[in-house]
Amino acid sequence: MTDLTIRVNGRPLRVPTGLTVAAALAMADVPAFRRSVHGQPRSALCGMGICAECRVTIDGLAHQRSCVVLCREAMEVVTDD
Amino acid sequence: MSTRASDIRCEIAIVGGGIVGAACAAEFAAEGCRVVVLERGIAAGEATSAGMGHLVVLDDSPAQLALTVYARRLWHALLPQLPADAEVDVCGTLWVAESDEEMALVERKRDVLAGGGVAAEVLAVDELRRAEPQLRAGLAGGLRVPDDAVIYPPTVTRLLLARAADAGAQLRTRVAVRHVEGDGRVHLADGSRVQADLVLNAAGTGAPALSPAAPIRPRKGHLVITDRYPGWVHHQLIELGYLRSTQAAAGESVAFNIQPRRTGQLLIGSSRQFDAETSDVEMRVVAKMVQRAREYLPGVEALSALRIWTGFRAATPDKLPLIGPSPEQPRVWLAAGHEGLGITTCLATARLLRDRWRGHASEIDAAPYLPQRFTAAGGSLA
Amino acid sequence: MTDPCASERDGDLVVLGGGPAGLAAAATAAEDGLRVLLLDSTPWLGGPIWRPGPGATPPRVAQRWLARADSAGVTIWPQATAFAACPPDVLHVERGRDVCRVRWKQMILAVGAHELFLPFPGWTLPNVMGAGGLQLLVKSGWPVRGRRVVVAGTGPLLLAVAAYLVRQGAHVSDILEQASWSALAQFASRLAWLAPSKLWQAATLQTRLLRTRYRPGCWPVAAHGADRLDAVTFTDGTRRWTRDCDVLACAFGLVPQLRWPGLLHCRLTPRGVWVDDYQRTSCDRVWAAGEITGLGGVDLALVEGQIAGHAAAGNNLAAARWFARRARLQRFAAQLDRCFQLRTELRFLPTPETVVCRCEDVTWRAIEACSDVRAAKLYTRCGMGSCQGRICQTALQFLQNWSADHVRPPAAPVRVGSLAGADQEHADAERTELP
Structure with missing residues (x-):
């Protein structure tokens, strides 16, 4: 497997290809992917793009379900924390 | 007819637990009247929850201007008392002009509003861009009406009903009204009856089923709601040609009308269709509506759409509601036919009816809204 | 105005969902001579169950099955989200930044199931996850090596997930099975003549070897932690234990994904979409196969997919050859259902402060005061957020016995721009034929 580099909250992260963004964030030990409307920390729940708890901003687009998006070279991922 | 044990007696029976019925219930109950509200589903379950919740001054006619200005004044007295879940946002309305011809209309609109005592500010093209950076380049300018506001109608309806209940009103949900007699007897689908001194028909598109001469036609609308994008736009944005779309007497029309919710979500409208057969979402209409929105806000394309729904406005032939005695039923008054302005004008509707009931003079002339305008000689029946 | 994204496709059969049922249906129908287009909203084919690590x-x-679909000429679109239908024959599909209209003559719904998530105090903390969800995440690279995991819920999935996690290097300390010993014993005694697979025995054996505590009649009551999970408290109905852990994986069962059947107004049963012997739904020219017709696992999904595929192609004779096998698998599924029925105590896990609608942070107190799911929606915003009630409405079906609200398009969130491409007048200009 080849590696690629994404940026998570501005910091570079090397990940193998075929990884989802959610998995990459877990590898980077990001505890909360997003804050709920009342500020609670949240992270992945369903793993299949249903629950929307793993939403992050990818390349400037908010509300992307990180568990069903594969990492791409130079992808910019921003979480709420 | 004999009275039965299951019969209820009251002064005011209100048919319809939408925001208009709720406002009337609160108003009459506060006056000390014994009020019963009869709702066939749940409170705010129909047009009230399907609409945008825009409190807006409109100037399609002098009577519409007078009613919406009066209504907005009543709202501004209530807004500070509303809880957080009413999602109050005094974001103002920004009417957007596409061309220089429309800019000329902007100036005129400003003067008309000023005549009604409404503050409004003409924005030149660069001011427009500063106010709303997401608007595309090449627009001509706009008119900002800063005191227009946005609410979440279902929770406000519940609050009005709770106030009515605190003042002694009775709310009965999931009771369908089968028939209303001119003498104030209301027959319910469960076989029971309500005997009222006065029946307020606030049943929206359902009003003609109880008052057959009420010239109301359902006018279907679509709305799209997005995920949360706080601060993406700051005002309710409407194309200046919006009133043209509301005026189209037949067929279907769409207009650019987008609303930032307190939640950060965006409501994208609007469409108008007479004679729609079902409440199903029609993607053909949604596409036209969204294309129109995209012409003003190109970036809207990338936002995430969560849900699309439809609703039916209660439209009258002259765009004015029916507020006052039903010409055909002596003890029935109408509080219906508000089309897209039920949220804005519900408090004013309730106040006009209360004044009439008490025999007081109203703050504005109630004559333009009287249902008899359609039956009097020369009236344009639907 | 023209929309550069818009294009149009024609096909005989459109299959929604590329899991076992969808793949089997697509391959079978294509072998029977139909031109088939298979759509799956994820980047992976095979559904959650066949996702490779x-x-x-x-x-x-x-x-x-992939090879069969391929050699039969099935056109496969991964990452294609069908989001709306226009009667009688148009489907709107989003593919990345493009949007397509697909014209269909027949449709097979095979959109599968998702996990049922039940609310309890602390369930919203990071690292409290679905057990199936965790397994999927691990398959996509989520690290669990060295993590302390508690697996809770019900059914054979608990053991399968626990075994999988152990193989991936996790320490699974406890498996909490809410079903009682007696229910399990009953199930085991019937396995002898029903078992279609050896999953149960294999998994039990494995967990025994790995010294994981298997605890029937136990369920979680609270998850603890500040910014992420630290510990879980569980009970057997009398005593309570608290176990430090990094991950709590919950499996309270599956629920059919009924958004598409809802949009098409298919008749439903308490188990899922109603179908006749040939997997035909109550909607004209629409068939359904797999978990959405009632949960039954991968073997049943494959059989139903083949029946639906044959039937859609008009090959009823071939379809009928699978009826006996389907009946046998359905009996097994019903057996599972009975054994692993959720206990009433689970309805009382949320406290008034527990968030039930995770998207909008609506508490149990607010929801409990409502009369039905629609009232909860209107007055509390429950189910109005990003997931559109997929999580909370299914939980409320269990907690309150509330039926789900009407489904509105889009079937899944799509770009606003995709909605703009949904008008038909323009489409006719750019029709392209399926290969």
Whole structure:
């Protein structure tokens, strides 16, 4: 497997290809992917793009379900924390 | 007819637990009247929850201007008392002009509003861009009406009903009204009856089923709601040609009308269709509506759409509601036919009816809204 | 105005969902001579069940079906989200930044199931996850090596997930099975003549070897932690234990994904979409197969998919050859259902402060005061957020016995721009034929 580099909250992260963004964030030990409307920390729940708890901003687009998006070279991922 | 044990007696029976019925219930109950509200589903379950919740001054006619200005004044007295879940946002309305011809209309609109005592500010093209950076380049300018506001109608309806209940009103949900007699007897689908001194028909598109001469036609609308994008736009944005779309007497029309919710979500409208057969979402209409929105806000394309729904406005032939005695039923008054302005004008509707009931003079002339305008000689029946 | 994204496709049969049922249906119908388009909203084919781990290949059975679909000429679109239907024959599909209208003559719904998530105090903390969800995440690279995991819920999935996690290097300390010993014993005694697979025995054996505590009649009551999970408290109905852990994986069962059947107004039963012997739904020219017709696992999904595929192609004779096998698998599924029925105590896990609608942070107190799911929606915003009630409405079906609200398009969130491409007048200009 080849590696690629994404940026998570501005910091570079090397990940193998075929990884989802959610998995990459877990590898980077990001505890909360997003804050709920009342500020609670949240992270992945369903793993299949249903629950929307793993939403992050990818390349400037908010509300992307990180568990069903594969990492791409130079992808910019921003979480709420 | 004999009275039965299951019969209820009251002064005011209100048919319809939408925001208009709720406002009337609160108003009459506060006056000390014994009020019963009869709702066939749940409170705010129909047009009230399907609409945008825009409190807006409109100037399609002098009577519409007078009613919406009066209504907005009543709202501004209530807004500070509303809880957080009413999602109050005094974001103002920004009417957007596409061309220089429309800019000329902007100036005129400003003067008309000023005549009604409404503050409004003409924005030149660069001011427009500063106010709303997401608007595309090449627009001509706009008119900002800063005191227009946005609410979440279902929770406000519940609050009005709770106030009515605190003042002694009775709310009965999931009771369908089968028939209303001119003498104030209301027959319910469960076989029971309500005997009222006065029946307020606030049943929206359902009003003609109880008052057959009420010239109301359902006018279907679509709305799209997005995920949360706080601060993406700051005002309710409407194309200046919006009133043209509301005026189209037949067929279907769409207009650019987008609303930032307190939640950060965006409501994208609007469409108008007479004679729609079902409440199903029609993607053909949604596409036209969204294309129109995209012409003003190109970036809207990338936002995430969560849900699309439809609703039916209660439209009258002259765009004015029916507020006052039903010409055909002596003890029935109408509080219906508000089309897209039920949220804005519900408090004013309730106040006009209360004044009439008490025999007081109203703050504005109630004559333009009287249902008899359609039956009097020369009236344009639907 | 023209929309550069818009284009149009024609096909005989459109299959929604590329899991076992969808793949089997697509391959079978294509072998019977139909032109088939298969849509799946994820980047992976084979559904959650056949998702390979990182660097691994799909299981052999998955490869066989993929090869069959391929050689039969099925056109496959991964990452294609069908989001709306226009009667009588148009489907709107989002593919990345493009949007397509697909014209269909027949449709097979095979959109599968998702996990049922039940609310309890602390369930919203990071690292409290679905057990199936965790397994999927691990397959996509989520690290669990060295993590302390508690697996809770019900059914054979608990053991399968626990075994999988252990193989991936996790320490699974406890498996909490809410079903009682007696229910399990009953199930085991019937396995002898029903078992279609050896999953149960294999998994039990494995967990025994791995010294994981298997605890029937136990369920979680609270998850603890500040910014992420630290510990879980569980009970057997009398006593309570608190166990430090990094991950709590919950499996309270599956629920059919009924958004598409809802949009098409298909008749439903308490188990899922109603179908006749030939997997035909109550909607004209629409068939359904797999978990959405009632949960039954991968073997049943494959059989139903083949029946639906044959039937859609008009090959009822071939379809009928699978009826006996389907009946046998359905009996097994019903057996599972009975054994692993959720206990009433689980309805009382949320406290008034527990968030039930995770998207909008609506508490149990607010929801409980409502009369039905629609009232909860209107007055509390429950189910109005990003997931559109997929999580909370299914939980409320269990907690309150509330039926779900009407489904509105889009079937899944799509770009606003995709909605703009949904008008038909323009489409006719750019029709392209399926290969």
